[in-house]
Amino acid sequence: MSQPARIAITGAAGNIGYALAFRIAAGDMLGKDRSVVLQLIEIPPALPALQGVAMELADCAFPLLREVVTTADINEGFNGADYALLVGAKPRGPGMERGDLLADNGKIFGPQGKALSDSASRDVRVLVVGNPANTNCLIAAANAPALDPGQFTAMTRLDHNRATAQIADKAGAHSTDVRRMTIWGNHSATQHPDIAHCTVGGKPAAELVSQAWYREQFIPRVQKRGAEIIRARGSSSAASAASAALDHMRTWVHGTPEGDWTSMAVPSDGSYGIAPGVIYSHPVTCAAGAYSIVQGLAIDDFCRERMTITDQELRGERAAVANLLP
């Protein structure tokens, strides 16, 4: 039997972490035939709550769960990690400016990048969920000299899944009928959900819905779905965010289906005119454990304008944390 996969989760006692750990232990990320070690990381005040999570994990008697490590030491937590899900982040406080939020989170993600570089598996795959996710990811990658920046990704899979569900509902289809949805840019309200290449049941999505519905209802709804859920539930979307994190990692490892792609925020490389230097969501295919940006898609003027707006936001975020990028 293969070695268990070592999976590190930061912020593991938080809402998303609580939803994530149990599903990973149940085999929902890597499959029902891969045993796992969970390396759960929290800040010291949250360690008692983390002990409670570990106790519940033990009480589940999961067949695939070999060991649970709980720690506030990031080097111990990332030691030998094959996968790292960076979920813990500092939430925006009352009256806090975006620049302060970026800087405070940068102070968390810089040391985490270094610890991953020093302690994780050389092949570690990193997913940043904690917001502002794209720029936190950029900071972590920049502080990890022994790792390839391409090992660092940020999550736009929840936006991708939300867009997929919305278009399926509008077209009277099922989410599994939807192919080639694309999220461009930042995981923020400037993201651009693009249906220009999307099909539903083999038909172009753009022919199944009106341009007015696409621009005036679909795009803002996907961009602001998080706020809609907070209004309804009284707290933020945790189960769907955790589910999307599992989807992101599973797709990265096991691949995208033939004829389809997914959305991942990955280091920009000049594709589609997005200059290197930011973590930008692109359509990607995955095969043999690696992702590649889908090439050659036609970009119309509307999409180009939206892609530029979200790119500019990311470059503004990068400028605000320039001192944290060695």
Ligand code: NDP
């Ligand atoms: P959540 O588990 O609800 O959220 C964690 C992070 O994920 C936040 O940055 C949140 O952003 C982000 N996120 C990304 N996508 C989504 C989404 N779709 N819906 C909701 N959140 C999303 O936060 P909690 O406060 O419950 O838990 C955070 C935990 O992290 C705490 O237990 C805390 O102790 C820990 N922590 C750990 C740190 C570390 O390891 N160094 C540092 C700071 C905190 P947003 O805030 O924008 O909702």
